[in-house]
Amino acid sequence: MSQMLKIEGIAAAPGIVIGPAYKLGREEWIIPKQEISEADVPLQIQLFEEVLIQTRHEILDLQKRISEDMGKDSAQIFEAHLLVLEDRMLIEEVISRLKKEHLNVAYIFQEVLKKYIEVFSKIEDDYIRERVVDIADVGKRVLRHLLGKEGRVGKLLANLDKKVILVAHDLSPSETAVMHKENVSGFVTEVGGKTSHTAIMAKSLEIPAVVGLRHATEKISNDDLLIVDGSLGIVIINPDEAALNSYHREEDKLKDVTQKFLQVKDLPALTPDNYRVSILANIELPEEIPSVKLHGAEGVGLYRTEYFYMNREDLPLEEEQFQAYKSVAEAVSPYSVTIRTLDLGGDKFVSQLEIPHEMSPFLGWRAIRFCLARPDVFKVQLRAILRASVCGKLKLMYPMISGIEELQQANEILEQCKQELTKEGIPFDKDLDVGVMIELPSAAMTADLLAKKADFFSIGTNDLIQYSLAVDRANEKVAYLYEPTHPAVLRMIKNVIEAGHSNNIKVAMCGEMAGDATMVLILLGLGLDEFSMPSLAIPQIKYIIRSIPVDEARRIAHEALTLSTGKGVEVFIQNKLREILK
Amino acid sequence: MKKLRKEIVVKNKLGLHARPAALFVQTANKFDSRISVQKDNEKVNGKSIMGILMLGAECGSTVIIEIEGKDAEKAMSELERLITENEPDVKD
Numbered sequence: 001m002s003q004m005l006k007i008e009g010i011a012a013a014p015g016i017v018i019g020p021a022y023k024l025g026r027e028e029w030i031i032p033k034q035e036i037s038e039a040d041v042p043l044q045i046q047l048f049e050e051v052l053i054q055t056r057h058e059i060l061d062l063q064k065r066i067s068e069d070m071g072k073d074s075a076q077i078f079e080a081h082l083l084v085l086e087d088r089m090l091i092e093e094v095i096s097r098l099k100k101e102h103l104n105v106a107y108i109f110q111e112v113l114k115k116y117i118e119v120f121s122k123i124e125d126d127y128i129r130e131r132v133v134d135i136a137d138v139g140k141r142v143l144r145h146l147l148g149k150e151g152r153v154g155k156l157l158a159n160l161d162k163k164v165i166l167v168a169h170d171l172s173p174s175e176t177a178v179m180h181k182e183n184v185s186g187f188v189t190e191v192g193g194k195t196s197h198t199a200i201m202a203k204s205l206e207i208p209a210v211v212g213l214r215h216a217t218e219k220i221s222n223d224d225l226l227i228v229d230g231s232l233g234i235v236i237i238n239p240d241e242a243a244l245n246s247y248h249r250e251e252d253k254l255k256d257v258t259q260k261f262l263q264v265k266d267l268p269a270l271t272p273d274n275y276r277v278s279i280l281a282n283i284e285l286p287e288e289i290p291s292v293k294l295h296g297a298e299g300v301g302l303y304r305t306e307y308f309y310m311n312r313e314d315l316p317l318e319e320e321q322f323q324a325y326k327s328v329a330e331a332v333s334p335y336s337v338t339i340r341t342l343d344l345g346g347d348k349f350v351s352q353l354e355i356p357h358e359m360s361p362f363l364g365w366r367a368i369r370f371c372l373a374r375p376d377v378f379k380v381q382l383r384a385i386l387r388a389s390v391c392g393k394l395k396l397m398y399p400m401i402s403g404i405e406e407l408q409q410a411n412e413i414l415e416q417c418k419q420e421l422t423k424e425g426i427p428f429d430k431d432l433d434v435g436v437m438i439e440l441p442s443a444a445m446t447a448d449l450l451a452k453k454a455d456f457f458s459i460g461t462n463d464l465i466q467y468s469l470a471v472d473r474a475n476e477k478v479a480y481l482y483e484p485t486h487p488a489v490l491r492m493i494k495n496v497i498e499a500g501h502s503n504n505i506k507v508a509m510c511g512e513m514a515g516d517a518t519m520v521l522i523l524l525g526l527g528l529d530e531f532s533m534p535s536l537a538i539p540q541i542k543y544i545i546r547s548i549p550v551d552e553a554r555r556i557a558h559e560a561l562t563l564s565t566g567k568g569v570e571v572f573i574q575n576k577l578r579e580i581l582k
Numbered sequence: 583m584k585k586l587r588k589e590i591v592v593k594n595k596l597g598l599h600a601r602p603a604a605l606f607v608q609t610a611n612k613f614d615s616r617i618s619v620q621k622d623n624e625k626v627n628g629k630s631i632m633g634i635l636m637l638g639a640e641c642g643s644t645v646i647i648e649i650e651g652k653d654a655e656k657a658m659s660e661l662e663r664l665i666t667e668n669e670p671d672v673k674d
Binding site for chain 2: 079080083084087088089090116119120123128131135
């Protein structure tokens with residue numbers, strides 16, 4: 001037996017798993033073959049054309065960069081790439097086969113490409129051989145845009161005869177999405193961080209994962225026994241007896257606790273005295289929907305859209321966003337999906353938007369402020385949301401609203417988009433609910449004014465706490481001041497809920513606090529209508545709500561609000577929660 | 583609408599499947615006219631790199647170029663020059 005080796009990476013998704021390693025090669029592709037309806041043909045053609053344009057921009061950018069860094073000659077190769085990409089014969093062949101065969105464009109594109117590569121590979125000529133590499137390269141770019149590399153894992157899963165821990169250089173979100181706990185018990189990647197697409201997917205699929213584990217594919221061999229501790233970000237290769245025993249015990253303990261909560265996941269969030277609230281899920285990627293359903297969410301209360309704009313070199317097109325919103329709306333229907341418009345800035349940046357470096361980014365040009373200044377960017381998203389609004393039940397909300405004027409300005413831009421679509425004859429939901437995120441103290445204090453102009457509120461607690469208490473949670477010297485239970489925070493939340501209710505609009509919460517077991521009692525007691533949280537937290541929160549009569553929760557909230565310190569509130573609540581859960 | 587048809591022997595050393603193929607396609611794409619290239623029984627779009635490469639026209643082979651459109655004459659003369667030049671003006 002080989003030597004035990006313990007390496008540390010980044011904890012991406014919690015949980016412990018023990019099993020054999022399976023290494024995934026870098027470039028194994030397989031494209032799914034799907035039949036499409038006649039009505040989808042024009043949409044597929046449009047998608048194809050948009051992807052071609054997107055790929056063209058990508059290549060041009062790359063060409064520019066390489067030419068600046070390494071000189072014009074090195075960038076020459078991209079001329080050939082562009083020729084292939086813009087090739088009329090290739091494009092026409094894809095479109096005509098699409099019309100004839102009614103298969104998904106990614107599949108057809110790959111088939112056409114394969115045909116050319118086969119023919120060219122047979123020709124004995126160095127130049128043409130180089131072109132084969134170009135064609136394959138361009139093809140990969142296009143396919144990546146068309147479906148996001150889901151291939152490798154799909155192929156593997158179809159041929160797998162045992163449960164494995166996947167080890168790969170990188171995994172795309174769509175590759176992660178096709179994994180099942182039944183065949184992939186955990187995974188390890190060399191790249192990626194805590195907030196990477198892949199980490200988010202792993203969390204929502206409840207597959208323990210460690211990312212950013214450098215040289216993992218060199219240190220780990222196929223069939224090595226691995227312990228993956230996704231909570232601590234540790235991977236142990238070929239563990240000894242002692243390590244195995246201790247992790248087996250941990251694994252069992254975890255299973256027992258989750259089992260208890262999972263029993264109630266599909267039941268409504270109903271208190272013993274029949275008071276009903278809604279529990280929804282927060283998502284960032286369409287691929288998380290299966291997990292949303294699995295955990296018993298009644299819709300999506302927060303669909304973050306920043307990911308469209310991050311980790312890429314170009315801006316996302318309307319069609320791309322429309323397709324994503326549509327797929328989420330359809331999958332979650334009849335439940336609703338609340339899309340938060342672009343919330344960039346602060347700690348979330350995008351290179352191509354040229355947001356300047358700021359002294360105080362959290363107080364700077366971000367979120368709705370950015371969108372109002374850049375209606376060209378904002379409108380692309382609003383149009384995509386409006387178009388998708390006929391595909392299910394969508395709602396829209398603006399982040400970081402500080403007062404009535406911003407809400408009105410945003411609504412004016414929304415109105416322009418509606419008029420454009422009407423003129424173009426494109427349908428949209430005319431009754432689309434438009435809500436306001438309450439995450440600034442100014443909004444919380446003027447909630448009564450905002451409530452008259454909004455269809456709903458959604459409280460974003462992370463920002464609300466940070467702005468109210470003037471605390472940067474990432475700064476460890478002051479992080480202790482970040483108290484969700486601070487009386488100022490509780491009073492603000494109470495104010496927002498009361499303002500909403502006296503104007504007959506619903507009040508939701510989509511910040512971390514909504515999924516925090518210790519806060520549920522107070523929020524329930526204060527009258528919060530909708531709790532939106534990471535899918536994983538749903539069973540536990542449902543369990544708590546189903547265990548406490550609302551009258552009792554109201555008394556607890558009332559008493560908590562009389563306490564003078566955050567610490568005091570926390571101790572008080574923890575004790576109450578322990579009584580309920582015992 | 584002008585329609586021109588011309589049989590041309592490929593004279594440049596690299597044939598019509600090396601770098602000149604790329605140059606040919608880039609040049610063809612400058613014109614509005616419809617351009618096709620035929621070798622033996624295969625006829626392809628002259629504006630398509632894939633098509634031209636498929637032909638595999640080597641030095642010494644004969645191709646038929648057909649051009650239809652307003653700028654046909656100018657297109658024909660430029661394209662003919664490209665494939666009959668011994669030392670094509672291509673920089674690596």
